[in-house]
Amino acid sequence: MSEGWQGWDAYAPFYDWENARTLGRRDVAFWKRIAKSIDGDLLELGCGTGRLLAPMARVRAGAGRTIGIDRSEPMLDRARRRLRRMPVALRPALIRGDVRTWPFRPKRFKAVVAAYGLLQSLVRDADVNATLDAAAAGLSRGGLLAIDLVPDLSAWEEYERRIPLKGRLSAGTTLTLVESVRQDRRKGLTIFDEQYIVRTGRTVRRHEFQLTFRTLPMDQVLTRLERVGFRIDHVLGGYRGEVWHPEADTWVILARKR
Ligand SMILES: C[S@@+](CC[C@H](N)C(=O)[O-])C[C@H]1O[C@@H](n2cnc3c(N)ncnc32)[C@H](O)[C@@H]1O
Structure with missing residues:
Protein backbone atom coordinates (compact mmCIF):
# COMPACT_ATOMS: atom_id res chain seq x y z
CA MET A 1 0.00 0.00 0.00
CA SER A 2 1.31 3.48 -0.87
CA GLU A 3 2.06 5.80 2.03
CA GLY A 4 0.01 9.01 2.05
CA TRP A 5 3.11 11.20 2.15
CA GLN A 6 4.39 9.72 -1.11
CA GLY A 7 3.86 11.47 -4.44
CA TRP A 8 4.10 15.01 -3.09
CA ASP A 9 7.75 15.52 -4.10
CA ALA A 10 6.91 14.90 -7.76
CA TYR A 11 3.63 16.85 -7.50
CA ALA A 12 5.32 19.99 -6.07
CA PRO A 13 6.04 21.80 -9.40
CA PHE A 14 2.37 21.43 -10.42
CA TYR A 15 0.53 21.80 -7.10
CA ASP A 16 -0.14 25.55 -7.14
CA TRP A 17 -1.00 25.53 -10.85
CA GLU A 18 -3.57 22.75 -10.38
CA ASN A 19 -4.91 24.13 -7.12
CA ALA A 20 -5.57 27.56 -8.68
CA ARG A 21 -7.77 25.80 -11.26
CA THR A 22 -9.70 23.58 -8.82
CA LEU A 23 -10.07 24.89 -5.25
CA GLY A 24 -8.91 28.41 -6.11
CA ARG A 25 -8.96 30.77 -3.12
CA ARG A 26 -12.25 29.42 -1.75
CA ASP A 27 -10.79 28.48 1.64
CA VAL A 28 -8.29 31.33 2.16
CA ALA A 29 -10.57 33.86 3.91
CA PHE A 30 -11.72 31.17 6.36
CA TRP A 31 -8.18 30.21 7.39
CA LYS A 32 -7.20 33.89 7.68
CA ARG A 33 -10.11 34.45 10.08
CA ILE A 34 -9.01 31.48 12.17
CA ALA A 35 -5.38 32.66 12.18
CA LYS A 36 -6.33 36.21 13.15
CA SER A 37 -8.26 34.98 16.17
CA ILE A 38 -5.22 33.21 17.69
CA ASP A 39 -3.00 34.95 20.23
CA GLY A 40 0.07 32.71 20.49
CA ASP A 41 1.94 30.24 18.31
CA LEU A 42 0.13 28.58 15.41
CA LEU A 43 1.27 25.44 13.59
CA GLU A 44 0.04 24.29 10.19
CA LEU A 45 0.42 20.54 9.60
CA GLY A 46 1.29 19.66 5.99
CA CYS A 47 1.77 23.32 4.98
CA GLY A 48 2.94 22.31 1.49
CA THR A 49 3.78 25.25 -0.77
CA GLY A 50 2.65 27.78 1.86
CA ARG A 51 -0.60 28.47 -0.01
CA LEU A 52 -2.43 28.98 3.32
CA LEU A 53 0.54 29.50 5.63
CA ALA A 54 1.52 32.80 3.94
CA PRO A 55 -1.91 34.49 4.14
CA MET A 56 -2.39 33.18 7.69
CA ALA A 57 0.96 34.65 8.79
CA ARG A 58 0.19 38.02 7.15
CA VAL A 59 -2.74 38.65 9.50
CA ARG A 60 -0.81 37.70 12.66
CA ALA A 61 1.55 40.63 13.20
CA GLY A 62 2.70 40.53 16.84
CA ALA A 63 0.44 37.59 17.69
CA GLY A 64 3.06 34.84 18.02
CA ARG A 65 5.02 32.57 15.69
CA THR A 66 3.45 30.98 12.65
CA ILE A 67 5.09 27.68 11.75
CA GLY A 68 4.53 25.16 8.99
CA ILE A 69 5.66 21.54 8.99
CA ASP A 70 5.79 19.27 5.95
CA ARG A 71 7.58 16.09 4.99
CA SER A 72 8.20 17.01 1.34
CA GLU A 73 11.35 19.06 0.67
CA PRO A 74 10.19 20.11 -2.85
CA MET A 75 6.87 21.37 -1.41
CA LEU A 76 8.77 23.26 1.32
CA ASP A 77 11.13 24.68 -1.31
CA ARG A 78 8.13 26.22 -3.09
CA ALA A 79 6.94 27.58 0.27
CA ARG A 80 10.38 29.11 0.93
CA ARG A 81 10.25 30.94 -2.38
CA ARG A 82 6.73 32.22 -1.67
CA LEU A 83 7.66 33.41 1.84
CA ARG A 84 10.75 35.27 0.65
CA ARG A 85 8.40 37.99 -0.61
CA MET A 86 7.09 38.65 2.92
CA PRO A 87 8.49 41.11 5.47
CA VAL A 88 10.89 39.23 7.78
CA ALA A 89 8.85 40.08 10.88
CA LEU A 90 5.80 38.27 9.49
CA ARG A 91 7.58 35.40 7.77
CA PRO A 92 6.56 31.96 9.05
CA ALA A 93 9.12 29.32 9.98
CA LEU A 94 9.23 26.10 7.96
CA ILE A 95 10.17 22.76 9.47
CA ARG A 96 10.78 19.56 7.55
CA GLY A 97 9.20 16.73 9.49
CA ASP A 98 6.42 14.20 9.76
CA VAL A 99 3.10 15.23 11.28
CA ARG A 100 2.89 11.89 13.14
CA THR A 101 5.97 12.59 15.26
CA TRP A 102 6.61 16.28 15.62
CA PRO A 103 9.58 17.93 17.21
CA PHE A 104 7.90 20.62 19.34
CA ARG A 105 7.71 20.94 23.08
CA PRO A 106 4.41 19.96 24.74
CA LYS A 107 1.68 22.62 25.09
CA ARG A 108 3.57 25.10 22.91
CA PHE A 109 0.77 25.97 20.48
CA LYS A 110 -2.45 27.96 20.77
CA ALA A 111 -3.65 26.56 17.45
CA VAL A 112 -2.93 23.64 15.15
CA VAL A 113 -4.34 23.69 11.62
CA ALA A 114 -4.83 20.57 9.47
CA ALA A 115 -6.22 22.09 6.28
CA TYR A 116 -7.36 20.83 2.90
CA GLY A 117 -7.72 17.20 3.88
CA LEU A 118 -4.27 16.82 5.45
CA LEU A 119 -5.60 14.07 7.72
CA GLN A 120 -6.71 12.19 4.61
CA SER A 121 -3.09 11.81 3.55
CA LEU A 122 -2.70 9.54 6.59
CA VAL A 123 -3.74 6.22 5.16
CA ARG A 124 -3.97 4.08 8.31
CA ASP A 125 -5.88 4.52 11.56
CA ALA A 126 -2.55 4.39 13.41
CA ASP A 127 -1.25 7.38 11.36
CA VAL A 128 -4.33 9.51 12.10
CA ASN A 129 -4.22 8.52 15.77
CA ALA A 130 -0.52 9.39 16.09
CA THR A 131 -1.14 12.80 14.47
CA LEU A 132 -4.10 13.62 16.72
CA ASP A 133 -2.14 12.46 19.78
CA ALA A 134 0.73 14.78 18.77
CA ALA A 135 -1.69 17.68 18.25
CA ALA A 136 -3.27 17.06 21.65
CA ALA A 137 0.15 17.03 23.31
CA GLY A 138 1.33 20.14 21.44
CA LEU A 139 -1.66 22.36 22.24
CA SER A 140 -2.05 24.30 25.43
CA ARG A 141 -5.29 24.10 27.41
CA GLY A 142 -8.12 25.72 25.41
CA GLY A 143 -5.97 25.59 22.24
CA LEU A 144 -7.74 25.20 18.91
CA LEU A 145 -7.43 22.27 16.52
CA ALA A 146 -8.95 23.27 13.17
CA ILE A 147 -9.47 20.58 10.55
CA ASP A 148 -11.08 20.45 7.16
CA LEU A 149 -11.86 17.30 5.21
CA VAL A 150 -12.69 16.65 1.57
CA PRO A 151 -15.59 14.23 2.04
CA ASP A 152 -16.60 13.26 -1.48
CA LEU A 153 -13.49 11.29 -2.46
CA SER A 154 -15.20 7.92 -2.09
CA ALA A 155 -17.92 9.13 -4.50
CA TRP A 156 -15.41 9.89 -7.26
CA GLU A 157 -16.05 7.95 -10.40
CA GLU A 158 -13.25 5.58 -11.39
CA TYR A 159 -11.69 6.32 -14.77
CA GLU A 160 -8.59 5.70 -16.89
CA ARG A 161 -6.43 8.34 -18.52
CA ARG A 162 -8.75 11.34 -18.67
CA ILE A 163 -7.50 14.87 -19.26
CA PRO A 164 -9.14 17.02 -16.56
CA LEU A 165 -6.75 19.97 -16.96
CA LYS A 166 -4.72 21.52 -19.75
CA GLY A 167 -3.23 25.01 -19.98
CA ARG A 168 -0.27 27.35 -19.88
CA LEU A 169 2.28 27.11 -17.09
CA SER A 170 4.42 30.03 -18.27
CA TYR A 196 1.86 15.69 -16.13
CA ILE A 197 3.04 16.31 -19.69
CA VAL A 198 5.19 19.43 -19.90
CA ARG A 199 5.70 20.85 -23.41
CA THR A 200 8.26 23.58 -24.06
CA GLY A 201 8.74 24.13 -27.78
CA ARG A 202 9.53 20.69 -29.16
CA THR A 203 10.67 19.27 -25.82
CA VAL A 204 8.16 17.02 -24.07
CA ARG A 205 8.68 15.75 -20.50
CA ARG A 206 6.44 13.38 -18.59
CA HIS A 207 6.19 13.37 -14.78
CA GLU A 208 4.33 10.44 -13.23
CA PHE A 209 3.31 10.00 -9.61
CA GLN A 210 0.60 8.57 -7.43
CA LEU A 211 -1.37 10.22 -4.63
CA THR A 212 -3.45 8.26 -2.12
CA PHE A 213 -6.17 9.73 0.10
CA ARG A 214 -8.45 8.18 2.65
CA THR A 215 -12.10 8.88 3.30
CA LEU A 216 -12.56 9.60 7.00
CA PRO A 217 -16.06 9.15 8.43
CA MET A 218 -17.11 12.13 10.56
CA ASP A 219 -18.23 10.01 13.54
CA GLN A 220 -14.83 8.29 13.71
CA VAL A 221 -12.93 11.58 13.66
CA LEU A 222 -15.13 13.12 16.36
CA THR A 223 -14.89 10.03 18.58
CA ARG A 224 -11.12 9.96 18.25
CA LEU A 225 -10.82 13.70 18.99
CA GLU A 226 -12.86 13.31 22.17
CA ARG A 227 -10.83 10.29 23.22
CA VAL A 228 -7.51 12.17 23.00
CA GLY A 229 -8.80 15.12 25.02
CA PHE A 230 -10.65 17.53 22.72
CA ARG A 231 -14.06 19.15 23.12
CA ILE A 232 -15.85 19.57 19.79
CA ASP A 233 -16.86 23.25 19.42
CA HIS A 234 -18.19 23.36 15.85
CA VAL A 235 -18.84 21.01 12.97
CA LEU A 236 -19.51 23.00 9.80
CA GLY A 237 -20.51 22.15 6.24
CA GLY A 238 -18.45 24.84 4.51
CA TYR A 239 -16.05 27.76 4.86
CA ARG A 240 -18.88 30.26 5.44
CA GLY A 241 -20.24 28.49 8.50
CA GLU A 242 -22.81 26.40 6.62
CA VAL A 243 -24.68 23.81 8.66
CA TRP A 244 -22.97 20.41 8.41
CA HIS A 245 -24.71 17.52 6.70
CA PRO A 246 -23.17 14.34 5.29
CA GLU A 247 -23.48 15.60 1.69
CA ALA A 248 -21.78 18.95 2.39
CA ASP A 249 -18.82 19.35 0.03
CA THR A 250 -16.45 20.54 2.78
CA TRP A 251 -16.38 19.35 6.37
CA VAL A 252 -14.86 21.63 8.99
CA ILE A 253 -14.20 20.63 12.60
CA LEU A 254 -13.16 23.10 15.30
CA ALA A 255 -12.12 21.42 18.54
CA ARG A 256 -10.58 22.75 21.78
CA LYS A 257 -8.03 21.04 23.96
CA ARG A 258 -9.59 20.36 27.37
C1 LIG B 1 -3.09 18.64 0.21
S1 LIG B 1 -1.43 19.18 0.55
C2 LIG B 1 -1.91 20.54 1.53
C3 LIG B 1 -0.94 21.67 1.45
C4 LIG B 1 -1.45 22.94 2.07
N1 LIG B 1 -1.93 22.74 3.42
C5 LIG B 1 -2.56 23.53 1.21
O1 LIG B 1 -3.70 23.61 1.69
O2 LIG B 1 -2.30 23.91 0.09
C6 LIG B 1 -0.86 18.00 1.73
C7 LIG B 1 0.56 18.24 2.24
O3 LIG B 1 0.76 17.37 3.34
C8 LIG B 1 2.07 16.85 3.28
N2 LIG B 1 2.09 15.57 4.02
C9 LIG B 1 1.41 14.45 3.72
N3 LIG B 1 1.67 13.49 4.64
C10 LIG B 1 2.52 14.05 5.54
C11 LIG B 1 3.16 13.58 6.72
N4 LIG B 1 2.95 12.32 7.16
N5 LIG B 1 3.97 14.42 7.40
C12 LIG B 1 4.19 15.70 6.95
N6 LIG B 1 3.62 16.19 5.83
C13 LIG B 1 2.80 15.38 5.14
C14 LIG B 1 2.39 16.72 1.80
O4 LIG B 1 3.79 16.72 1.57
C15 LIG B 1 1.66 17.94 1.23
O5 LIG B 1 2.52 19.04 1.14
Missing part, protein backbone atom coordinates in the same frame (compact mmCIF):
# COMPACT_ATOMS: atom_id res chain seq x y z
CA ALA A 171 5.36 31.74 -21.52
CA GLY A 172 6.16 28.94 -23.96
CA THR A 173 5.35 26.06 -21.59
CA THR A 174 2.06 24.14 -21.48
CA LEU A 175 0.86 21.46 -19.07
CA THR A 176 -1.51 18.57 -19.67
CA LEU A 177 -2.71 16.45 -16.77
CA VAL A 178 -3.60 12.86 -17.67
CA GLU A 179 -5.34 11.24 -14.71
CA SER A 180 -6.63 7.81 -13.67
CA VAL A 181 -8.71 7.24 -10.52
CA ARG A 182 -9.20 3.99 -8.60
CA GLN A 183 -11.18 3.23 -5.47
CA ASP A 184 -10.05 0.69 -2.89
CA ARG A 185 -13.37 0.46 -1.08
CA ARG A 186 -12.19 -2.10 1.46
CA LYS A 187 -9.49 0.24 2.77
CA GLY A 188 -11.46 3.44 2.09
CA LEU A 189 -8.72 4.76 -0.21
CA THR A 190 -8.93 6.79 -3.41
CA ILE A 191 -5.83 6.48 -5.57
CA PHE A 192 -4.93 9.04 -8.23
CA ASP A 193 -2.37 8.09 -10.91
CA GLU A 194 -1.18 11.37 -12.36
CA GLN A 195 0.89 12.09 -15.42
Whole structure:
Protein backbone atom coordinates (compact mmCIF):
# COMPACT_ATOMS: atom_id res chain seq x y z
CA MET A 1 0.00 0.00 0.00
CA SER A 2 1.31 3.48 -0.87
CA GLU A 3 2.06 5.80 2.03
CA GLY A 4 0.01 9.01 2.05
CA TRP A 5 3.11 11.20 2.15
CA GLN A 6 4.39 9.72 -1.11
CA GLY A 7 3.86 11.47 -4.44
CA TRP A 8 4.10 15.01 -3.09
CA ASP A 9 7.75 15.52 -4.10
CA ALA A 10 6.91 14.90 -7.76
CA TYR A 11 3.63 16.85 -7.50
CA ALA A 12 5.32 19.99 -6.07
CA PRO A 13 6.04 21.80 -9.40
CA PHE A 14 2.37 21.43 -10.42
CA TYR A 15 0.53 21.80 -7.10
CA ASP A 16 -0.14 25.55 -7.14
CA TRP A 17 -1.00 25.53 -10.85
CA GLU A 18 -3.57 22.75 -10.38
CA ASN A 19 -4.91 24.13 -7.12
CA ALA A 20 -5.57 27.56 -8.68
CA ARG A 21 -7.77 25.80 -11.26
CA THR A 22 -9.70 23.58 -8.82
CA LEU A 23 -10.07 24.89 -5.25
CA GLY A 24 -8.91 28.41 -6.11
CA ARG A 25 -8.96 30.77 -3.12
CA ARG A 26 -12.25 29.42 -1.75
CA ASP A 27 -10.79 28.48 1.64
CA VAL A 28 -8.29 31.33 2.16
CA ALA A 29 -10.57 33.86 3.91
CA PHE A 30 -11.72 31.17 6.36
CA TRP A 31 -8.18 30.21 7.39
CA LYS A 32 -7.20 33.89 7.68
CA ARG A 33 -10.11 34.45 10.08
CA ILE A 34 -9.01 31.48 12.17
CA ALA A 35 -5.38 32.66 12.18
CA LYS A 36 -6.33 36.21 13.15
CA SER A 37 -8.26 34.98 16.17
CA ILE A 38 -5.22 33.21 17.69
CA ASP A 39 -3.00 34.95 20.23
CA GLY A 40 0.07 32.71 20.49
CA ASP A 41 1.94 30.24 18.31
CA LEU A 42 0.13 28.58 15.41
CA LEU A 43 1.27 25.44 13.59
CA GLU A 44 0.04 24.29 10.19
CA LEU A 45 0.42 20.54 9.60
CA GLY A 46 1.29 19.66 5.99
CA CYS A 47 1.77 23.32 4.98
CA GLY A 48 2.94 22.31 1.49
CA THR A 49 3.78 25.25 -0.77
CA GLY A 50 2.65 27.78 1.86
CA ARG A 51 -0.60 28.47 -0.01
CA LEU A 52 -2.43 28.98 3.32
CA LEU A 53 0.54 29.50 5.63
CA ALA A 54 1.52 32.80 3.94
CA PRO A 55 -1.91 34.49 4.14
CA MET A 56 -2.39 33.18 7.69
CA ALA A 57 0.96 34.65 8.79
CA ARG A 58 0.19 38.02 7.15
CA VAL A 59 -2.74 38.65 9.50
CA ARG A 60 -0.81 37.70 12.66
CA ALA A 61 1.55 40.63 13.20
CA GLY A 62 2.70 40.53 16.84
CA ALA A 63 0.44 37.59 17.69
CA GLY A 64 3.06 34.84 18.02
CA ARG A 65 5.02 32.57 15.69
CA THR A 66 3.45 30.98 12.65
CA ILE A 67 5.09 27.68 11.75
CA GLY A 68 4.53 25.16 8.99
CA ILE A 69 5.66 21.54 8.99
CA ASP A 70 5.79 19.27 5.95
CA ARG A 71 7.58 16.09 4.99
CA SER A 72 8.20 17.01 1.34
CA GLU A 73 11.35 19.06 0.67
CA PRO A 74 10.19 20.11 -2.85
CA MET A 75 6.87 21.37 -1.41
CA LEU A 76 8.77 23.26 1.32
CA ASP A 77 11.13 24.68 -1.31
CA ARG A 78 8.13 26.22 -3.09
CA ALA A 79 6.94 27.58 0.27
CA ARG A 80 10.38 29.11 0.93
CA ARG A 81 10.25 30.94 -2.38
CA ARG A 82 6.73 32.22 -1.67
CA LEU A 83 7.66 33.41 1.84
CA ARG A 84 10.75 35.27 0.65
CA ARG A 85 8.40 37.99 -0.61
CA MET A 86 7.09 38.65 2.92
CA PRO A 87 8.49 41.11 5.47
CA VAL A 88 10.89 39.23 7.78
CA ALA A 89 8.85 40.08 10.88
CA LEU A 90 5.80 38.27 9.49
CA ARG A 91 7.58 35.40 7.77
CA PRO A 92 6.56 31.96 9.05
CA ALA A 93 9.12 29.32 9.98
CA LEU A 94 9.23 26.10 7.96
CA ILE A 95 10.17 22.76 9.47
CA ARG A 96 10.78 19.56 7.55
CA GLY A 97 9.20 16.73 9.49
CA ASP A 98 6.42 14.20 9.76
CA VAL A 99 3.10 15.23 11.28
CA ARG A 100 2.89 11.89 13.14
CA THR A 101 5.97 12.59 15.26
CA TRP A 102 6.61 16.28 15.62
CA PRO A 103 9.58 17.93 17.21
CA PHE A 104 7.90 20.62 19.34
CA ARG A 105 7.71 20.94 23.08
CA PRO A 106 4.41 19.96 24.74
CA LYS A 107 1.68 22.62 25.09
CA ARG A 108 3.57 25.10 22.91
CA PHE A 109 0.77 25.97 20.48
CA LYS A 110 -2.45 27.96 20.77
CA ALA A 111 -3.65 26.56 17.45
CA VAL A 112 -2.93 23.64 15.15
CA VAL A 113 -4.34 23.69 11.62
CA ALA A 114 -4.83 20.57 9.47
CA ALA A 115 -6.22 22.09 6.28
CA TYR A 116 -7.36 20.83 2.90
CA GLY A 117 -7.72 17.20 3.88
CA LEU A 118 -4.27 16.82 5.45
CA LEU A 119 -5.60 14.07 7.72
CA GLN A 120 -6.71 12.19 4.61
CA SER A 121 -3.09 11.81 3.55
CA LEU A 122 -2.70 9.54 6.59
CA VAL A 123 -3.74 6.22 5.16
CA ARG A 124 -3.97 4.08 8.31
CA ASP A 125 -5.88 4.52 11.56
CA ALA A 126 -2.55 4.39 13.41
CA ASP A 127 -1.25 7.38 11.36
CA VAL A 128 -4.33 9.51 12.10
CA ASN A 129 -4.22 8.52 15.77
CA ALA A 130 -0.52 9.39 16.09
CA THR A 131 -1.14 12.80 14.47
CA LEU A 132 -4.10 13.62 16.72
CA ASP A 133 -2.14 12.46 19.78
CA ALA A 134 0.73 14.78 18.77
CA ALA A 135 -1.69 17.68 18.25
CA ALA A 136 -3.27 17.06 21.65
CA ALA A 137 0.15 17.03 23.31
CA GLY A 138 1.33 20.14 21.44
CA LEU A 139 -1.66 22.36 22.24
CA SER A 140 -2.05 24.30 25.43
CA ARG A 141 -5.29 24.10 27.41
CA GLY A 142 -8.12 25.72 25.41
CA GLY A 143 -5.97 25.59 22.24
CA LEU A 144 -7.74 25.20 18.91
CA LEU A 145 -7.43 22.27 16.52
CA ALA A 146 -8.95 23.27 13.17
CA ILE A 147 -9.47 20.58 10.55
CA ASP A 148 -11.08 20.45 7.16
CA LEU A 149 -11.86 17.30 5.21
CA VAL A 150 -12.69 16.65 1.57
CA PRO A 151 -15.59 14.23 2.04
CA ASP A 152 -16.60 13.26 -1.48
CA LEU A 153 -13.49 11.29 -2.46
CA SER A 154 -15.20 7.92 -2.09
CA ALA A 155 -17.92 9.13 -4.50
CA TRP A 156 -15.41 9.89 -7.26
CA GLU A 157 -16.05 7.95 -10.40
CA GLU A 158 -13.25 5.58 -11.39
CA TYR A 159 -11.69 6.32 -14.77
CA GLU A 160 -8.59 5.70 -16.89
CA ARG A 161 -6.43 8.34 -18.52
CA ARG A 162 -8.75 11.34 -18.67
CA ILE A 163 -7.50 14.87 -19.26
CA PRO A 164 -9.14 17.02 -16.56
CA LEU A 165 -6.75 19.97 -16.96
CA LYS A 166 -4.72 21.52 -19.75
CA GLY A 167 -3.23 25.01 -19.98
CA ARG A 168 -0.27 27.35 -19.88
CA LEU A 169 2.28 27.11 -17.09
CA SER A 170 4.42 30.03 -18.27
CA ALA A 171 5.36 31.74 -21.52
CA GLY A 172 6.16 28.94 -23.96
CA THR A 173 5.35 26.06 -21.59
CA THR A 174 2.06 24.14 -21.48
CA LEU A 175 0.86 21.46 -19.07
CA THR A 176 -1.51 18.57 -19.67
CA LEU A 177 -2.71 16.45 -16.77
CA VAL A 178 -3.60 12.86 -17.67
CA GLU A 179 -5.34 11.24 -14.71
CA SER A 180 -6.63 7.81 -13.67
CA VAL A 181 -8.71 7.24 -10.52
CA ARG A 182 -9.20 3.99 -8.60
CA GLN A 183 -11.18 3.23 -5.47
CA ASP A 184 -10.05 0.69 -2.89
CA ARG A 185 -13.37 0.46 -1.08
CA ARG A 186 -12.19 -2.10 1.46
CA LYS A 187 -9.49 0.24 2.77
CA GLY A 188 -11.46 3.44 2.09
CA LEU A 189 -8.72 4.76 -0.21
CA THR A 190 -8.93 6.79 -3.41
CA ILE A 191 -5.83 6.48 -5.57
CA PHE A 192 -4.93 9.04 -8.23
CA ASP A 193 -2.37 8.09 -10.91
CA GLU A 194 -1.18 11.37 -12.36
CA GLN A 195 0.89 12.09 -15.42
CA TYR A 196 1.86 15.69 -16.13
CA ILE A 197 3.04 16.31 -19.69
CA VAL A 198 5.19 19.43 -19.90
CA ARG A 199 5.70 20.85 -23.41
CA THR A 200 8.26 23.58 -24.06
CA GLY A 201 8.74 24.13 -27.78
CA ARG A 202 9.53 20.69 -29.16
CA THR A 203 10.67 19.27 -25.82
CA VAL A 204 8.16 17.02 -24.07
CA ARG A 205 8.68 15.75 -20.50
CA ARG A 206 6.44 13.38 -18.59
CA HIS A 207 6.19 13.37 -14.78
CA GLU A 208 4.33 10.44 -13.23
CA PHE A 209 3.31 10.00 -9.61
CA GLN A 210 0.60 8.57 -7.43
CA LEU A 211 -1.37 10.22 -4.63
CA THR A 212 -3.45 8.26 -2.12
CA PHE A 213 -6.17 9.73 0.10
CA ARG A 214 -8.45 8.18 2.65
CA THR A 215 -12.10 8.88 3.30
CA LEU A 216 -12.56 9.60 7.00
CA PRO A 217 -16.06 9.15 8.43
CA MET A 218 -17.11 12.13 10.56
CA ASP A 219 -18.23 10.01 13.54
CA GLN A 220 -14.83 8.29 13.71
CA VAL A 221 -12.93 11.58 13.66
CA LEU A 222 -15.13 13.12 16.36
CA THR A 223 -14.89 10.03 18.58
CA ARG A 224 -11.12 9.96 18.25
CA LEU A 225 -10.82 13.70 18.99
CA GLU A 226 -12.86 13.31 22.17
CA ARG A 227 -10.83 10.29 23.22
CA VAL A 228 -7.51 12.17 23.00
CA GLY A 229 -8.80 15.12 25.02
CA PHE A 230 -10.65 17.53 22.72
CA ARG A 231 -14.06 19.15 23.12
CA ILE A 232 -15.85 19.57 19.79
CA ASP A 233 -16.86 23.25 19.42
CA HIS A 234 -18.19 23.36 15.85
CA VAL A 235 -18.84 21.01 12.97
CA LEU A 236 -19.51 23.00 9.80
CA GLY A 237 -20.51 22.15 6.24
CA GLY A 238 -18.45 24.84 4.51
CA TYR A 239 -16.05 27.76 4.86
CA ARG A 240 -18.88 30.26 5.44
CA GLY A 241 -20.24 28.49 8.50
CA GLU A 242 -22.81 26.40 6.62
CA VAL A 243 -24.68 23.81 8.66
CA TRP A 244 -22.97 20.41 8.41
CA HIS A 245 -24.71 17.52 6.70
CA PRO A 246 -23.17 14.34 5.29
CA GLU A 247 -23.48 15.60 1.69
CA ALA A 248 -21.78 18.95 2.39
CA ASP A 249 -18.82 19.35 0.03
CA THR A 250 -16.45 20.54 2.78
CA TRP A 251 -16.38 19.35 6.37
CA VAL A 252 -14.86 21.63 8.99
CA ILE A 253 -14.20 20.63 12.60
CA LEU A 254 -13.16 23.10 15.30
CA ALA A 255 -12.12 21.42 18.54
CA ARG A 256 -10.58 22.75 21.78
CA LYS A 257 -8.03 21.04 23.96
CA ARG A 258 -9.59 20.36 27.37
C1 LIG B 1 -3.09 18.64 0.21
S1 LIG B 1 -1.43 19.18 0.55
C2 LIG B 1 -1.91 20.54 1.53
C3 LIG B 1 -0.94 21.67 1.45
C4 LIG B 1 -1.45 22.94 2.07
N1 LIG B 1 -1.93 22.74 3.42
C5 LIG B 1 -2.56 23.53 1.21
O1 LIG B 1 -3.70 23.61 1.69
O2 LIG B 1 -2.30 23.91 0.09
C6 LIG B 1 -0.86 18.00 1.73
C7 LIG B 1 0.56 18.24 2.24
O3 LIG B 1 0.76 17.37 3.34
C8 LIG B 1 2.07 16.85 3.28
N2 LIG B 1 2.09 15.57 4.02
C9 LIG B 1 1.41 14.45 3.72
N3 LIG B 1 1.67 13.49 4.64
C10 LIG B 1 2.52 14.05 5.54
C11 LIG B 1 3.16 13.58 6.72
N4 LIG B 1 2.95 12.32 7.16
N5 LIG B 1 3.97 14.42 7.40
C12 LIG B 1 4.19 15.70 6.95
N6 LIG B 1 3.62 16.19 5.83
C13 LIG B 1 2.80 15.38 5.14
C14 LIG B 1 2.39 16.72 1.80
O4 LIG B 1 3.79 16.72 1.57
C15 LIG B 1 1.66 17.94 1.23
O5 LIG B 1 2.52 19.04 1.14
